[in-house]
Amino acid sequence: MTYEAKNYDRLIGMEGFSEALLRNHFTLYQGYVANTNKVHEAIEVLANEGKQGTPEFAELTRRFGWEWNGMRLHELYFDNLGNAAGPSDGLKLVLARDFGSFDSFKQRFLAVGAMRGIGWTILYQDGASGRLFISWVNEHDVGHLAGSKPLLVMDCFEHAFMLDYGLKRAAYLDAFWRNLNFKVVEERLG
Numbered sequence: 001m002t003y004e005a006k007n008y009d010r011l012i013g014m015e016g017f018s019e020a021l022l023r024n025h026f027t028l029y030q031g032y033v034a035n036t037n038k039v040h041e042a043i044e045v046l047a048n049e050g051k052q053g054t055p056e057f058a059e060l061t062r063r064f065g066w067e068w069n070g071m072r073l074h075e076l077y078f079d080n081l082g083n084a085a086g087p088s089d090g091l092k093l094v095l096a097r098d099f100g101s102f103d104s105f106k107q108r109f110l111a112v113g114a115m116r117g118i119g120w121t122i123l124y125q126d127g128a129s130g131r132l133f134i135s136w137v138n139e140h141d142v143g144h145l146a147g148s149k150p151l152l153v154m155d156c157f158e159h160a161f162m163l164d165y166g167l168k169r170a171a172y173l174d175a176f177w178r179n180l181n182f183k184v185v186e187e188r189l190g
Contacts, residue, residue: 001040003071005033008078016175021163028159029078032070039064062141069140073120076153077160080184087182094189098132106177109134113154113173119143123152125190151188152180 008026012019039060046057087095092102099105105123112134113121120137127147137143154176161172 002037003033005030006075006078011078011082014082014179016164016172016178018164021161024163025074025155025159029071029074032067032074035067036064036071039067065141066139069144073137073140073150073153074155076150077120077155080152080181081176081179083181083183084179085181085183088186091182091186091189095132105134109152109154110173110177112136113156113176114169115156118157121154121156122150123185124148125151125188127190130190149188149190152185 005026008022008029011017011022014022043057043060043064046052046054046060051057087102095102095105099108109121109123115136117136117138119139122135122137122144124133124135124145125131125148126133126145127149132151133145133148135143135145154173156169161169164175165172
């Protein structure tokens with residue numbers, strides 16, 4: 001199967017994100033899609049040649065997680081942006097159940113996003129209990145909560161904001177929050 005990059009041109013013109021920043025980000029995402037395909041194909045070739053026990057097979061298999069998650073996390077990120085829509089009363093109730101209030105959730109989510117370092121801020125839903133958690137994921141392929149579904153994804157790598165905001169991450173967080181489409185977040189809720 002070959003994966004194709006989605007078109008996110010609908011985000012061009014979004015308040016707080018320059019066209020240059022978005023186009024650079026789209027290009028980075030397209031690279032993850034292309035590399036997911038290349039790594040998958042190389043793994044299949046090695047497997048079909050009976051070379052599953054080789055260091056090349058092992059390293060490509062490890063690399064696949066990086067490329068795959070880079071692709072999927074960017075899709076989740078772009079999908080929950082644009083066409084800003086506030087949370088429904090039902091979503092606010094679910095967030096309040098696990099965070100005390102919608103405002104407490106917002107404060108915590110943005111506080112995680114403001115932490116020093118590169119990575120992702122992700123609101124997850126535990127598949128077993130239904131509880132919601134906010135987690136920091138350092139690298140695409142490290143730190144995901146097993147059995148949990150990403151509901152809200154924020155890219156906190158420098159490429160997501162440096163061109164427009166330099167070191168002012170707080171301004172990026174504000175722009176991200178203003179452009180959130182909570183309808184998408186609620187649709188992901190199980």
